[in-house]
Amino acid sequence: MKKSILVLFFCTLFSFAQETTVTDSVAEKNVITKIILLRHAEKEKDGSKDPKLSKQGMLRAEKLNFMLSDFSIDKLFSTAYIRTQKTLGAISQSRNITISNYEARDKNFAEQLVRNEMGKTIIVAGHSNTIPALVNVLIKEDKYKDLSEEEYGKLWILTFSNEELIDCSLFNF
Template identity: 40%
Template sequence: MKTLLLILITLASVTVYAQPEQIVLLRHAEKMKGKDPELTPQGQLRAQRLAILLAPLNPDRLFSTDYNRTRQTLAPLSKATSVPVQLYDPRALADFATQLKTYSGTIVVAGHSNTTPELVKLLSGEAVSIREDEFHKVFIVSWQDGKAVLEEQDSNE
């Protein structure tokens, strides 16, 4: 009985302290104009390049806002990894950040020039920015000794 109790306590504590290996956050690729625009040809190429760059990370979850440009940015990665894209509400980023921290593995999140920096800040405590004409920045939040570590990469390289 004591052994069973010890196993249950150990499993419960693992669940409580579970957190992602890394969360990759990026802005959608280049978009056309208009309401809920799709990706431009350049944006479609960037989405393909992102799939090539991120597929080796073996993402466990993909998240996108419910807009054409963000869903289309993750579509090639979803196809390459057979991981479905789940939707999140960009108006509830604090709740979403809390939710993300409960998952394990690698997570990729596509957002916008205003929501991605806010989500990076909620997850890492560090401020970043994305200009309206920037589509190349990729932010990776990981944890070392329980502390968030932020790394910025360039999808153009």
């Protein structure tokens, strides 16, 4: 009788030890990734293919830097255009983070973004027709349409737990 109680005790103890190990492993693997996506700020209407930001656009870029000052930003991505680079310029300078270029229409970029940047908070600046499309790919839903030429103040924050989307929030700024 004592032997069977002892065996039962050790089996129960072993079972609890296994449960704790499994629970701890899951907790250790819960990696949160935040991706902030936005269109570049207002551009000058000079007729060129690569215009600079207007005065209003420069103010919006500064506002963005202020708005995100409480976020710990790890990486910045931008298309190679002046307007997208300058939109992230204030953040880049204030935090000493280099802006990495990406090709807006590269389907692999969207697929690899969450996986390659797991555990980080990143910002992606693009265009009126590419950022909503990128959001759609990341949320795996055709929810957002291209922005109008006059829309500059939309910002999406996507939160992933491991590689699974847990929140998609849209803000106006």
